[in-house]
Amino acid sequence: MKLIKIDKKSLKEGIDKLKRTYGVFGPVREKDEFEFKALGAAEMPDFSFSNTRMSPKAIVYPQTQLMFTYSLNDADDDCRILKEVPMDERPRAVIGIRPCDALAFPLVRRNFDTPEYQDTFWVKAYEATTFVGLACNVPCGTCFCTSAGTSPFGKEGLDVLLVEDGDDLFAEALTPKGEALLETAGWTAEAGGGAEEKITALAATANEQISSTVAFDNIKNREILELYNAPFWEEEGFSCINCGTCTYVCPTCWCFDIQDETYGKSGVRMRNWDTCMSPLFTLHASGHNPRTKKVERVRQRFMHKLKYYVDKYDNGIQCVGCGRCVRLCPVNIDIRSICNKMNNFDSEACKCETASS
Amino acid sequence: MTGYTEKIREIAARLLTEGKVDRVIGFRKGTVPMMNQPHYVTSPAMAGELIWDSHCGLNLANYVTDRKERIGIVAKGCDSRNLVTHIIENKIKRDQLVIIGVPCTGMVDRSKVCALVEGEITSVEESDDAITVSGNGFSKTIAKTDVLRENCAVCTHRNPVIHDEMVGEPVAEQTGVDAYASVKKVEALSPEEKWNYFEDLISTCIRCYACRNACPLCYCPTCFVDESRPQWVGKSQDPIDVRTFHLLRAYHCAGRCTDCGACETACPMGIKVREFTKKLNKDCFELYGWEAGLTLDKRPPLDVYKTDDPDDFIR
Numbered sequence: 163m164k165l166i167k168i169d170k171k172s173l174k175e176g177i178d179k180l181k182r183t184y185g186v187f188g189p190v191r192e193k194d195e196f197e198f199k200a201l202g203a204a205e206m207p208d209f210s211f212s213n214t215r216m217s218p219k220a221i222v223y224p225q226t227q228l229m230f231t232y233s234l235n236d237a238d239d240d241c242r243i244l245k246e247v248p249m250d251e252r253p254r255a256v257i258g259i260r261p262c263d264a265l266a267f268p269l270v271r272r273n274f275d276t277p278e279y280q281d282t283f284w285v286k287a288y289e290a291t292t293f294v295g296l297a298c299n300v301p302c303g304t305c306f307c308t309s310a311g312t313s314p315f316g317k318e319g320l321d322v323l324l325v326e327d328g329d330d331l332f333a334e335a336l337t338p339k340g341e342a343l344l345e346t347a348g349w350t351a352e353a354g355g356g357a358e359e360k361i362t363a364l365a366a367t368a369n370e371q372i373s374s375t376v377a378f379d380n381i382k383n384r385e386i387l388e389l390y391n392a393p394f395w396e397e398e399g400f401s402c403i404n405c406g407t408c409t410y411v412c413p414t415c416w417c418f419d420i421q422d423e424t425y426g427k428s429g430v431r432m433r434n435w436d437t438c439m440s441p442l443f444t445l446h447a448s449g450h451n452p453r454t455k456k457v458e459r460v461r462q463r464f465m466h467k468l469k470y471y472v473d474k475y476d477n478g479i480q481c482v483g484c485g486r487c488v489r490l491c492p493v494n495i496d497i498r499s500i501c502n503k504m505n506n507f508d509s510e511a512c513k514c515e516t517a518s519s
Numbered sequence: 520m521t522g523y524t525e526k527i528r529e530i531a532a533r534l535l536t537e538g539k540v541d542r543v544i545g546f547r548k549g550t551v552p553m554m555n556q557p558h559y560v561t562s563p564a565m566a567g568e569l570i571w572d573s574h575c576g577l578n579l580a581n582y583v584t585d586r587k588e589r590i591g592i593v594a595k596g597c598d599s600r601n602l603v604t605h606i607i608e609n610k611i612k613r614d615q616l617v618i619i620g621v622p623c624t625g626m627v628d629r630s631k632v633c634a635l636v637e638g639e640i641t642s643v644e645e646s647d648d649a650i651t652v653s654g655n656g657f658s659k660t661i662a663k664t665d666v667l668r669e670n671c672a673v674c675t676h677r678n679p680v681i682h683d684e685m686v687g688e689p690v691a692e693q694t695g696v697d698a699y700a701s702v703k704k705v706e707a708l709s710p711e712e713k714w715n716y717f718e719d720l721i722s723t724c725i726r727c728y729a730c731r732n733a734c735p736l737c738y739c740p741t742c743f744v745d746e747s748r749p750q751w752v753g754k755s756q757d758p759i760d761v762r763t764f765h766l767l768r769a770y771h772c773a774g775r776c777t778d779c780g781a782c783e784t785a786c787p788m789g790i791k792v793r794e795f796t797k798k799l800n801k802d803c804f805e806l807y808g809w810e811a812g813l814t815l816d817k818r819p820p821l822d823v824y825k826t827d828d829p830d831d832f833i834r
Contacts, residue, residue, distance in 0.1 A: 192723070193723065193789065194630070194634065194789070195789065212639070215787070215788070216725070225725065225755075225756050226755035226756040226757070302639050303551070303639055303641055304551060397558075397559075400557065400558065400559055400582070401556045401557040401558060401582075403581070403729065403732035403733050403785065404732055405727045405728050405729035405731075405732045405733070405785065406725075406726070406727035406728060406729075407725075407727045407729050407787045410725045410727050411725075411787060419754065421753070421754050421755065423753055423755075432755055434754050434755050434756070437727070440728075440745070441745070442745045442747075445747075488550070488551060489551060490787040492577065492729050492733055492784065492785035492786075492787070493556055493557055493577065493785075494549040494550060494551065494554040494555065494556040495556070496550040496551075498550070499550060
């Protein structure tokens with residue numbers, strides 16, 4: 163493992179250099195909260211954050227994305243022909259993404275980039291992006307990444323991993339893309355001896371601080387209908403107000419809705435993030451809606467993340483343990499409790515209980 | 520207010536034992552500090568799950584809309600006013616409800632508390648007028664009045680206006696507060712400043728509609744933003760559509776809003792959405808002397824026509 167050392171001064175110089183080649187994104191403080199933003203010429207990423215309020219998924223997958231334009235003017239040669247909106251395919255770099263959020267990109271890729279279908283908008287943006295992670299020295303109480311496929315110092319999905327050590331950073335290139343970025347930034351000073359041990363110790367301390375876990379080892383072996391018909395959905399879904407908070411703040415929620423907006427004789431086709439919490443999500447053109455009750459929608463979100471995804475991809479749950487939905491759900495629906503409930507659910511015991519009561 | 524939990528449990532257990540209600544709706548302890556969860560209990564044995572503290576900011580009237588069973592419902596002042604509004608608007612029948620009134624001294628704004636400490640809060644304890652928050656290496660006691668939600672700080676209806684049970688003696692109502700101070704500040708701005716103020720206010724909106732969905736008033740089968748035939752509002756992040764949503768949402772609450780603050784409490788982006796509804800509350804107060812949800816005997820001003828309705832605005 164080749165480790166680079168970046169001190170404060172060379173961090174700034176390096177980021178200035180990166181801005182000439184990359185569109186650079188980083189965490190910045192905005193109205194008391196942190197968000198990932200494109201950094202302006204004088205802006206630096208602010209590493210004093212725990213994590214951003216919104217996930218960085220929008221850097222690759224914006225909430226509203228123009229896909230096509232069209233003309234409805236018969237006099238135009240290209241009338242009624244969809245023309246693809248040119249994408250910004252210049253290289254971009256996300257500096258300071260947390261390992262949980264980084265894992266979300268390869269996870270989401272399973273949906274957007276398959277041998278049969280490629281979502282070109284997502285794939286082009288993803289391929290243009292270099293992911294520079296920042297290890298979590300101090301995870302928070304709602305983090306459960308260690309049971310969701312990564313860890314505070316996890317590397318999956320990253321091109322570079324940065325580790326904070328006081329005022330300095332250690333950097334490790336994990337891919338050729340990452341090596342190119344370090345080269346461009348001029349971050350080449352090798353860290354001296356002992357860096358590796360230091361990182362191992364910091365990682366161990368961070369891991370120990372993860373205080374919450376989820377278990378899903380039993381979920382795969384359960385029948386879909388057994389979980390689907392479980393009695394706990396009614397109670398767990400009661401408080402849900404069916405807003406889209408959990409899905410919009412989630413780094414792994416990938417659903418979108420396509421809309422055409424016509425202004426006079428021209429228009430755009432766009433896609434917007436969609437949310438399975440909304441009745442509109444499943445409203446058919448006929449007027450029929452297969453998911454009319456809110457409890458059915460709550461169940462759908464968790465069944466998708468924790469059962470259907472697990473069954474389809476055999477690659478863990480569709481969740482990276484960032485804890486945003488736990489922190490931001492207005493009514494405190496907690497995916498950790500639901501996951502553990504699904505994992506521990508015993509339909510036989512449940513039947514006995516019902517029979518005896 | 521900390522002693523209310525036992526009383527709520529006792530009343531809930533009694534109502535369920537006596538078969539007076541099919542369920543009792545209240546709050547249960549949340550899984551993260553300063554968050555509680557709307558919850559229902561259906562048997563006396565479950566009554567112990569209910570709790571009460573200064574983090575019960577959502578409005579439980581939102582959970583009785585169009586329900587058919589007999590319900591015991593825990594209601595602070597504003598919740599009770601929304602129950603009144605619900606009854607007037609035929610969203611629930613009075614005789615379906617056993618209202619467990621909670622005299623309230625205000626709910627705490629979680630973001631205000633978090634802003635006062637460095638580091639993550641892992642536990643919270645509450646006494647009558649203070650809360651103590653602790654985390655790794657710190658512990659701080661904060662006067663509740665310093666961190667009240669803004670609607671609670673200017674509330675003059677802390678006691679339930681309608682109730683069948685009470686969990687404690689009525690609390691003193693606040694006097695001398697200017698309920699509309701925040702609106703007056705905005706009213707004093709120039710048109711351009713107002714525009715910029717509201718643009719900034721909603722700049723972080725993600726259109727999750729938590730504000731709408733946390734509101735007991737928003738019970739339309741299909742909201743205007745969800746309607747597709749015809750489609751009134753675009754669904755993207757286009758600022759015109761975001762503005763349209765916020766302004767129309769507020770207008771739909773005119774003369775009905777009790778300033779319970781659930782919308783603001785629910786917003787994941789910390790947007791002060793009450794700035795819109797509060798202006799309409801002020802207009803209703805000044806034009807009609809009306810505050811929503813105080814009595815079952817009068818219909819809201821925008822529901823009725825009276826020959827002496829003010830019409831100075833028609834020019």
